[in-house]
Each structure stands twice: as C-alpha cells, then as structure tokens.
Amino acid sequence: MNFRMVLRVLGILLICEALFMLPSLIVALLYNGHDAKAFFYSIVMILAIAVPLVFIKLRNKNIYARDGFAIVALSWIIMSLFGALPFYISGAIPSFIDCFFETSSGFTTTGASILTQIEGLPKGILFWRSFTHWVGGMGVIVLTLAILPSVGAGAVQMMKAESPGLNPGKLVPRVGETAKILYKIYLVITAVEVVLLLFGGMPLYDAFIHTFGTVGTGGFSNMNMSVGAYNNLFLEVVITVFMFISGANFSLYYQMTKGSFSVLFKDEEFRFYLWVVILSIVMVTMNIYGSVFASMLEALRHASFQVVSIISTTGFVTTDFEQWPMFSKIILFILMFVGGCAGSTGGAIKNVRILLLIKIMRRELLQIIHPKAVYSVRFGKKALDERTLTEVLGFFFMYITIFIMAVLAVSLDNLDWATNIASVAACLGNIGPGFGIVGAVGNYSTLSDFSKLVLSLCMIIGRLEIYPILLLAMPSFWKRVNI
Amino acid sequence: MNFRMVLRVLGILLICEALFMLPSLIVALLYNGHDAKAFFYSIVMILAIAVPLVFIKLRNKNIYARDGFAIVALSWIIMSLFGALPFYISGAIPSFIDCFFETSSGFTTTGASILTQIEGLPKGILFWRSFTHWVGGMGVIVLTLAILPSVGAGAVQMMKAESPGLNPGKLVPRVGETAKILYKIYLVITAVEVVLLLFGGMPLYDAFIHTFGTVGTGGFSNMNMSVGAYNNLFLEVVITVFMFISGANFSLYYQMTKGSFSVLFKDEEFRFYLWVVILSIVMVTMNIYGSVFASMLEALRHASFQVVSIISTTGFVTTDFEQWPMFSKIILFILMFVGGCAGSTGGAIKNVRILLLIKIMRRELLQIIHPKAVYSVRFGKKALDERTLTEVLGFFFMYITIFIMAVLAVSLDNLDWATNIASVAACLGNIGPGFGIVGAVGNYSTLSDFSKLVLSLCMIIGRLEIYPILLLAMPSFWKRVNI
Numbered sequence: 001m002n003f004r005m006v007l008r009v010l011g012i013l014l015i016c017e018a019l020f021m022l023p024s025l026i027v028a029l030l031y032n033g034h035d036a037k038a039f040f041y042s043i044v045m046i047l048a049i050a051v052p053l054v055f056i057k058l059r060n061k062n063i064y065a066r067d068g069f070a071i072v073a074l075s076w077i078i079m080s081l082f083g084a085l086p087f088y089i090s091g092a093i094p095s096f097i098d099c100f101f102e103t104s105s106g107f108t109t110t111g112a113s114i115l116t117q118i119e120g121l122p123k124g125i126l127f128w129r130s131f132t133h134w135v136g137g138m139g140v141i142v143l144t145l146a147i148l149p150s151v152g153a154g155a156v157q158m159m160k161a162e163s164p165g166l167n168p169g170k171l172v173p174r175v176g177e178t179a180k181i182l183y184k185i186y187l188v189i190t191a192v193e194v195v196l197l198l199f200g201g202m203p204l205y206d207a208f209i210h211t212f213g214t215v216g217t218g219g220f221s222n223m224n225m226s227v228g229a230y231n232n233l234f235l236e237v238v239i240t241v242f243m244f245i246s247g248a249n250f251s252l253y254y255q256m257t258k259g260s261f262s263v264l265f266k267d268e269e270f271r272f273y274l275w276v277v278i279l280s281i282v283m284v285t286m287n288i289y290g291s292v293f294a295s296m297l298e299a300l301r302h303a304s305f306q307v308v309s310i311i312s313t314t315g316f317v318t319t320d321f322e323q324w325p326m327f328s329k330i331i332l333f334i335l336m337f338v339g340g341c342a343g344s345t346g347g348a349i350k351n352v353r354i355l356l357l358i359k360i361m362r363r364e365l366l367q368i369i370h371p372k373a374v375y376s377v378r379f380g381k382k383a384l385d386e387r388t389l390t391e392v393l394g395f396f397f398m399y400i401t402i403f404i405m406a407v408l409a410v411s412l413d414n415l416d417w418a419t420n421i422a423s424v425a426a427c428l429g430n431i432g433p434g435f436g437i438v439g440a441v442g443n444y445s446t447l448s449d450f451s452k453l454v455l456s457l458c459m460i461i462g463r464l465e466i467y468p469i470l471l472l473a474m475p476s477f478w479k480r481v482n483i
Numbered sequence: 484m485n486f487r488m489v490l491r492v493l494g495i496l497l498i499c500e501a502l503f504m505l506p507s508l509i510v511a512l513l514y515n516g517h518d519a520k521a522f523f524y525s526i527v528m529i530l531a532i533a534v535p536l537v538f539i540k541l542r543n544k545n546i547y548a549r550d551g552f553a554i555v556a557l558s559w560i561i562m563s564l565f566g567a568l569p570f571y572i573s574g575a576i577p578s579f580i581d582c583f584f585e586t587s588s589g590f591t592t593t594g595a596s597i598l599t600q601i602e603g604l605p606k607g608i609l610f611w612r613s614f615t616h617w618v619g620g621m622g623v624i625v626l627t628l629a630i631l632p633s634v635g636a637g638a639v640q641m642m643k644a645e646s647p648g649l650n651p652g653k654l655v656p657r658v659g660e661t662a663k664i665l666y667k668i669y670l671v672i673t674a675v676e677v678v679l680l681l682f683g684g685m686p687l688y689d690a691f692i693h694t695f696g697t698v699g700t701g702g703f704s705n706m707n708m709s710v711g712a713y714n715n716l717f718l719e720v721v722i723t724v725f726m727f728i729s730g731a732n733f734s735l736y737y738q739m740t741k742g743s744f745s746v747l748f749k750d751e752e753f754r755f756y757l758w759v760v761i762l763s764i765v766m767v768t769m770n771i772y773g774s775v776f777a778s779m780l781e782a783l784r785h786a787s788f789q790v791v792s793i794i795s796t797t798g799f800v801t802t803d804f805e806q807w808p809m810f811s812k813i814i815l816f817i818l819m820f821v822g823g824c825a826g827s828t829g830g831a832i833k834n835v836r837i838l839l840l841i842k843i844m845r846r847e848l849l850q851i852i853h854p855k856a857v858y859s860v861r862f863g864k865k866a867l868d869e870r871t872l873t874e875v876l877g878f879f880f881m882y883i884t885i886f887i888m889a890v891l892a893v894s895l896d897n898l899d900w901a902t903n904i905a906s907v908a909a910c911l912g913n914i915g916p917g918f919g920i921v922g923a924v925g926n927y928s929t930l931s932d933f934s935k936l937v938l939s940l941c942m943i944i945g946r947l948e949i950y951p952i953l954l955l956a957m958p959s960f961w962k963r964v965n966i
Contacts (some may be wrong), residue, residue, distance in 0.1 A: 066852060326894040326903060334887055355882050364877045365953060369549060369960050386869060393876035394847045397840050400883060404817055411809040415899040417918070420809060435900070470848060477852050 001478060002067045004056050006074065011053025013075050017082055018046040020135050021128065024086070027205075028124025035122035046082050049205035066477065073468035076460045080104040083132055092125045097449045104456040106132030107139070108463035110343055111219025111315040111432030112455065113422075114445045118224050123205065126222045130209045133218025133356070136463070137246070137345035138186055185253050190215050193242045200234040210316075214242045217345045219315030220431040228318040233301065236318055240308050247340035248273060266379055269341050269352040271313075276351065280307045280335060284328045291325050303328075311335040313346040314438030315432025322439040329435060336425045336434075337399075347430030347462050349399055356384070356392045396467050402458070403428055409454045413447055423447070427455040428462040484961060485537050485550045489557065493922050494536025496558045500565055501529040503618050504611065507569070511607025521573035529565050549960065555952035559943045563587040566615060575608045580932045587939040589615030590622070591946035592828055593937065594702025594798040594915030595906075597928045601707050608690065613695040613703045619946070620699025620729070620828035621669050668736050673698050674879045683717040693799075695696075697725045700800030700828045702915040708924070716784065718934035719801055730795030730823035731756060751863055752824050752835040756794075759834065763790045763818060767811045774808050786811075794818040798915025805922035812918060819908045819917075820882075830913030830945050832882055839867070839875045843911040855962040881949050885941070886911055892937045896930055910938040911945040926943070 015407040021043050029035035083106070084099035086092075093099045098114045105112045106129055107279045118126070190211055197207035209222045222464045224230035227239055235341050245253075248270055255263045264270055289299035302319045309316045321332060338354055340346020356379065367414075376383035413420070415437060422434030423444065433440050444452065461469045471477045502908060504526050511519035514871065566589070567582035569575075576582045580596045588595045589612055601609070673694055680690035692705045706712035710722055731753055738746045747753055764787050772782035785802045792799045793815045804815060821837055823829020846858045859866035889907040894905070898920060905917030906927065916923050920930075944952045956958045 069851070310779065324895045326900075327891070330891050330894040330903070357884075360877055361875075361881055361884070364874070364881075365950070365957055366959065368552070368950060368954060369957065386873065390843075390869065390873060390876065391847070393873065393880060394843055396883075397876060397879055398844055401840075401844070402877075407811070408813050408817065411813040414809045417809075417904065420813070421900070421904075433643075467848070467851060471851060474848055474852065476849065 001070065002060055002062065002064065004058050005060070005062075006067055006070050007053050008056045008058065009071050010075055010078060011050045011056070013079065014046050014050035014082060015054065016048065016369040017079055017466065018043045020131065021046075024124050024128035024131055028122065028276050030325055031123040033122040033124050035086065035090040035092070035124040038086045038092075039128070041122060042082075042085035043087060049082075066471075069468045069471050069477075073460075073472050074463060075108060076104075076464060080107055080456070080460070083107060083128075086125060086128055090122065090125055097452050098445075101444065101452045101456050102129065103132060104459050105427075105432070106130070106220065107136040108217065108430050108459040109133050109136045109216045109218040109313070110427055110430040110459045110463075111213065112427055112438070112459070113220065113432070113443050114436075114447075114452070116443055116445050118222060126209065130212040130218070130220045130222070133216035133220060133282050134190070134212040136215075137216025137218065138183065143329040181462055182250055185250055185257070186215065189242070189245065189253075193238065196238045197235060198240060200232060202230065202232075210239065211242075213316060214239055215246050215345065217243065217246050217312050217314045217340060217347070217430070219309070221316060226317040227305070233298075236301065236305050239316060240305050243308045243312040243314045243316070244277065246314070247344050248309070249341045249343035250345075251343050269355060272355045273341050273351045276335075277308060277311060278337060280311070280331055282322075284331055284366065287328045287331075288324055292323065299435075306332065307335065310431055311338055311340070311346075313339050313345075313348055313430045313432075315426070317433060317440045320440045322435060322441065323391050326375060333422065333425065333435070336422075336429045336431050339429055348428075349396065352379075353392050353395060355379075356389070357396060360389055360393065395466065398470070399428070402461060402466065406454055410447070410451045413451050415447075423451075423455060424458060427458040430459060430462050484553065485543050485545065487541050488543070488545075489550055489553050489929070490536050491539045491541065492554050493558055493561055494533045494539070496562065497529050497565060498537065499535035500562055501526045501533065503614065504529075504569065507607050507611035508613055510610040511605065514606040516605040516607050518569065518573040518575070518607040521569045521575075522607060522611070525565075525568035525570050528568060531566075536825060544862065549954075551952050552951045552960075555947060556943075556955050559587075559590065559947060563590055563939070563943070566590060566611075569611055573605065573608055575604050578893060578932075580935050581872070581928075584927065584935045584939050585612065586615060587942050588910075588915070589613070589701065589703065590619035591913050591942040592616050592619045592699045592701040592796070592830065593913040593942045593946075594696065595910055595917075595921070595942070596703065596915070596926050597930075597935070599926055599928050601705060609692065609705045610688075613692045613701070613705070614699030616699035617695040618699075618704060619672070620701065621666065641829055664737055665733055668733055669698065670739070672725070672728065672736075672757075676721065679721045679966065680718060683715060683721060685713065685715075685718055691953060693722065694725075696799060697722055698729050698828065700726065700729050700795050700797045700823060700830070702792070702914070704799060709800040710788070719784065719788050722799060723788050726791045726795040726797045726799070727760065727911070729797070730791075730827050730829040732824045732826040733828075734826050752838060755838045756824050756834045759818075760794060763794070763814055767814055770811045770814075771807050775806065789815065790797070790818065793914055794821055794829075795827075796822050796831055796913045800916060800923045803923045805918060816905065816908065819905075819912045819914050822912055831911075835862075836875050836878060838862075839872065840879060843872055843876065875903060878949065882911070882951070885944060885949065885953075889937055889941050893934045896934050898930075906934075906938060907941060910941040913942060913945050 005367045007314065021039050024038035025036060025043070028039055032332050080100060083103040084096065087099040087102060088096050093102060093114070109135070122242055191213040192227070193214060194207045197210060198204060202210065206222060210227065212218065213220050222228060227236060249267065252264055252267055252270060281300070284303035284307055285299045288303060293299040305318045306321050321329065337349055339348020339350050342350050342352045356377065359377045363377055366373070367377055377389055378384070403424055406428065407421055410424055411420055417435030419434065419438055422436060423438045426432055426434035426438065433442070436442070438444050444455070447455070489650045504522050508522040508526070511522055520800060563583060563586045566586040567579065570582040571579050572586060576585060576597070584597050594616070614747070676694040676697060677690045680693060680902055685693065689705060695701065696703050697874060704710060710719060732750065735747055735753060736748055743934065764783070767786040767790055768782045771786060772779050776782040776785065781855070788801045789804050804812065820832055822833050825833050825835045832913020839860065843861045846860055849858055860872055862869070886907055889911065890904055893907055894903055902917070903917030905919060909915055909917035909921065919925070921927050927938070940952070
C-alpha cells in the first residue's frame, strides 16, 4: 500500500470538496442567511487539513489497484465526514451523527433524510444538501468508468464489451477525456431539466434543488412533501422522464450525440430496464386503481412517478405509497433491489446483473434437460466467459449477505418488520424512502445512532458496488507485501 | 419423455402411499374412530387408480434423466393430492385446498398447518398427518441420493466428494442397498427417540407423533401448543438433540456405525452447522435474557429449542417467539434460509451451500487484492471445480428469486410484512411456523386459497431443491426430441 500517495490524493479530493462548497456559500450570501458563516468556517477547516496533505513527499509515484480501492473507499467516507461540517456548524442538524448520515445520503445519491422539518432550514444549507447529490452522481459515473474497470467488477465489464466508442477498459490512460465528455452530457441534462422545471412554474431555487435530486438520482427535496408539494402534473412528468434518463447508461447518450439514436433500443440492458419499468407501472396501476385512486389517470400518474423514482433509485415522492396495497408495495420493494443501469447515477444491483442472472438461471435449467449440450450466456452479441458469470453471481450473493447482516444490525432498534427491512434495502440501494417509519412521508430521525451509522455505511457500500468497502475490512488488504 | 414409464412409476408410488395409510387405519380402528372409514375409502380409491397404471405396457424400459425429474416432481404433487383424501373424506378438514396444503406440508416435512384446533381431531387423522413427515423425510434422502446424483445437482456432488463410504455418485447401480442402510439408520433413530420420550413421561401415541415430527424435521404436533404443551425440560432436551441429529448428514451416521466417530468433527459442513447453532443460541439467549425471561436458564432453554427447531427446519415450538425482540426474530428468520445439512431430512439452502458461498465470497475479495494469484475453493480436502461453484451460486439466486416471486404472489392477500415474508420463507425452507399471523402460536388458516396453493408449491419446490419443479415449467422439458 502506497500510504503517502493515498493521503495526497485524499488531500486533493478534500480541496475539491471545499471548492464544491462555494456555490452553497454564494446561495447563503444571496439569501442573507446565517449559514454563510458555517460554509466559510467549513471551507477554512477543510483547507487547513487538506493543503498540508497535498505537500506530502512521495517516495513512489505508482498507484496500484489496491491503492485505487483504498482511495475510493476512504474518499467517500472522508468526503461525507467533512461535508457534514456546514450542517453541524450552522446548527441546522444538532447531532453530528445525523449530519454524517445526511451527508453520506447526499453524496451517495441516496436521499434518505433524518430531517423532520425541511422547509424552515436556511437556503444555503438545503442547497448544499442537494448539491452533494449532483457531485455524488457525477463522481459515480467517473468512478465506474475510470477506476473500477481495471479490476473487472461484473457490470463494468459488460460496458466494456458493449461500448466500442467509449471503451472504459482501454480508457484508463485517457480518463480525463472520458470524464470531460460525461460531464458535458451531465451538464446538458441538468440545464435542460432546470429550464423545463422553470417553464412548468417551479421557482428557480426549487428547480435547481429538484434537478440535482433528479440527475444524481438522489431524491432530496426542499419540500416536506417532496415533489408531491407542487401537485403539478407537468412538473411530475418532467421529473419522471429525467429520473428515467438518469437511471440509464450515460455512455448511450454519448453514442446518441454521434447520431446513432438506434443505439438506445439496441442496448439489451436499456430494453430490459424499459420493460421492467413498463411492466411495473402496469401492475401497480391496476392494483391501486379502484383501491386507492378512483380515477385510472390518477392511478397511472402516481404509479409511473413512484415506480420510476424507486427503480432509478431517486426516491422523490408524490403520494404516500405506504397506504397502497401490499402487492404494489412489494413491487416497489423488489425494484429497490433492481435499481438503475450500469454507468448511470442509479444504485442497487443494476439491470445488467439482473438480466444476466436470469439468463444464467435459464442456462442452468437447459443444461439439466440437455446435459451434453454446451450453452453460453450471451450479452449483446458476445458470449460471456464463465469468470464474468461467477462475478455477477458472486455480486448478487454479497449484496444479499450485506443486506441481511445490516437488517440484523438495525434489528437491535426493535422496530417493525417493514421499517427494519426497508430501511436497509432503501439505503443499500441508494433509494431513500423505504416503508414503515422510514416510508414515503416518514424519515430516519427516530432510528438509533448505531443504526444510522450502519445505514450510512450501507449507502457507501451500495454506491461503491460493495468491493472497495469490503476490502478495507480484509486484513490482507493492508499488508505491505505485494504478491 | 418416456410418458408410459412415468405413469407406471407413479402408479407404483401410489400403491406405496396406500400401504403407508395402513398404520393410520389401524390407529383409527384401535381408537374406534369414525376416521377408519375415511382411510378405508381412501385406500380403495387410490388402489383403483394406481393398479391399472402399473399394468401399462412399456414400449421402452429406459428411464432418462428427464423422466427421473418428471417422476420426482409429479410424484410429490400427486402423493400430496391423494394423501389429502383421508382429511377430506373424514371431514376433519372441510376445504380440499386446505387438505392439500396440510398434506404437502406433511410430506415435504414443513409442518405448516391450517388447523386452528388440533386436539379435538380423530387419532387416526392426526397419526396420518404426522406419519407423512416420517415418510417424506425418508423419501427425500432416498430421492436425493438415488435420483438426483445422475444429473449432478450441487449438494449431492458435495456428498459425493465427502462420503467415500457411501458414494452416491457410484452407488446408482446399488440404490437399493444405499436405501436399506439409510432406512436402518432412520429406524434406529426413530426407535431411540420414541423410547426416550416414553421414558420422559410422554404417552405412547404422543411419543410417536413427536418422533415422526422430529426425525422427519417436520414439526406437526398433536397439541395446539406444540411441544410447549408438556412444559417438560427433559422432553425438550431430547427433542432438541434429535432435531439437531436429524438436521445433519445421515451418511455421517453410516460412517460412524463403522467405528469412525471422529468423522463427525472432521466433516466441514457438520462443524459449520454446529457453529451456526452455537453462535445463534448464544446471541438469542443474550437477547431474550432480561427482556423476555428473568432467568438465564429459561432463556437458554427456549433459545436452544427454537434455534435448533428452526435451523433443522422442524418447526416445533415451546414458546411464542413472536413476543421476542426483533434481533432474535431476525436471527431465526436468517436460520430459515440456512436450514439443515446436505443428506439430512432438513430443508432450505443447506449449510454446505452457505459455507461454500462464504468461501467463494472470500476468494472474490482475495482475487481483487492479488489479481495474479490463483485461488481455489476447497471443501474438505478437495479443490472444487468452477462448475460446482457456479451451480451453488446459481442455486442461491434461484432460491431467492423464487422466494421473492412467492412473496409477491402472497402479497395479493394484503397482509402485514411479517406474515407475507415469513410465510414464504417458512414454507420454501420447509420450516412451518413463521412470524405474524403464521407465527409460533398462529396458523395458515386465514390465508386465501391462492396463497395456500402458492405456499404448497413453495414447500414442494423447497423440498426438491428447486430444479425438478422448475423444469416442469420449461417447454423444452416436455419436447420428445433428445439432443
């Protein structure tokens, strides 16, 4: 492990974080909020710690795969710790653990909140809260494209195989270029959504907040009632469409800018994602029509918004789906595990893995019927090697195992089944709202500090697709010897 | 598919079922119950249908792998259908779907019941209800040993690797001999438990009922309060020990009869099973001591019984664990997925698979830290091939997928989360009691007919380790062409 290098890179990232706070400082100043001071102090504190780190003398300039993992894992934890400072210093959130929870939730684009009363908080603070979504969403795209492919975590290898124009596997030397292209796409999507929301009558400030929450698939709102507060069909449609867009693979949009619109429907994962969304909307609509909503259109409206909000792992809400029949709730619960596409800002297991798991399952059955036949699992036009399949299967087991272990940890709070299970599913999958106490109109404030820490860790584990954080817990990860 | 052969074998199995009803008929006659008639009619009806099947002329005497699967899958469904006759004809259970549920629950050694009042039922009927456990427990061992190995389903391959004295892989030509050895062990364990329960003061009839429930890891009792009705520490200890024994690999006992007692602790799966049991008992005891039981010994007593009852997938109960803190309930919930050992009468995912999954997970992490090193997953002294690992991983995914799909189906009943989730976990894992309405002192009577059919299917799917039933649903399974 190249500790000096790790510290130095963390220093650079902290300086970036201080810079990220500037827009929030400006917003606070514009609104004459007392929170401007909190941002100023936070920026000074972060720089005071970060600047010396950057001047650490390096003995060795190589970054090994392990160092990369350590940097990724530690940076998300440290960014969340320091990003919590404005909340704490301003007094907006009195408990530091709550501040950490809220900031992890922001950066990981989860959107789970411990706030019970959002609307009264200073404008700068709420801007920072949502801005972390935007930064986190962007960070994730760069991460999945730039750092993870070198070790071959299942979904990213899929992208490697599927994106000839944007091959992240061979892109490592030109990470900067890839990042620039993606940032541009991200910025364009952001700008378009802001404009559309303004057009729909949303105030400028709210438009930014909700756009950050949408494109980062985060879900923090500046309204207690989330998007439901506006009760505006146009705004809901815009947000639904942009949540869907943000849950799909961004490299597809890059390919589309080169003129090939057909790439979208040629992409197997995108087709699968689209079908899951359509099927879920139809089932939920049929289930809540009559039982909850008298009008079919109202049922379709709320089903569409909630389904897309959950599968894209955003977590905005327009209605209290806690009151829906169990069938609809279980569909939303299952979608919490499906999540977005590889290369999106969405979290959870991801559509490409679910699709491959179904294909593997089909092959296992065919193999039993015809033991002598040789079946391969194909994705797009390529047959995948067994190693990739084992990785995908292994990822699924790890995801479920971490889910179960976290459910056990949170169970010490002695809450009801819905809250216990859904809080973990919603945090690990980076969704935000769950069921029960942490449901659509609820929040995470009443959970114990221990549970909040466990859930914060779940958010980061889920966001980083498990491996980096799990590796930190392996003793052999820290050994200096390289085999 | 050799349909004539399949029908003929099903005929033979039905004749066996009619014979299995004779002891219950005798019990009914001994107690002068009106249920004797029900058994008599049932036996006649079954024979009337079965005997002609046996005389079907065969065009082809081969049983192919596919035929084997069809026989296994269909026989469990048909045995449950015809085994339900005495309940229906006697009027003990008025709804035929309830009768089918109760019989599937019996044969699959689940022990989930739709009965609200057990103690008033005729003695012959209750004897048959529990006898199905004993038949099902025995049947499963023979099935897994005799029929499945030819197609190489994960767990059996494990046994192949681990049981040199009783190698099912090479035993196919002498299935009869293997079966005989196992029946002997099964009979000895049964006899010893009956004697010990009598010694503990249990009436003879009750001793048989509870022994059937124990050695088959079923869990049907003739008492409304299950084993808790006796409130007798000695009986509870005996049953706890025999539940534990029945949840372990029976081939170990065969090897022990040849004098090698050390084989038990040399067996990796057994050690794992033992550790999971000990760890779970310790955690539950610590959790319920003080909060539920004032005495440490009482806490240990009930924790031990419930933990062993659930992990062995028996489902006897001595206390209403629905009242325990959530932490203990989640531990029991997790154990519902772990289940017994390969080659036991217990169900669920099985310890060997969980152990291998953990090993695979560890390897995946080590592989990332040292990308150039080659790691193999070892079981006992052997390195396992990748194909076996893929099978184990695939089995886990299929198990969870079926669990989720069944939860969705049952959710149409619009019940609470605990009941919805735990009923499926308890039926798929062949445990019996779950949480909520179907909890320790509850039952499955209030569920809809649709849910009861879904759960019956779950029991059979779980008992047959998924593949046979899933294959029935594949169109290519039924094609006559052999590739």
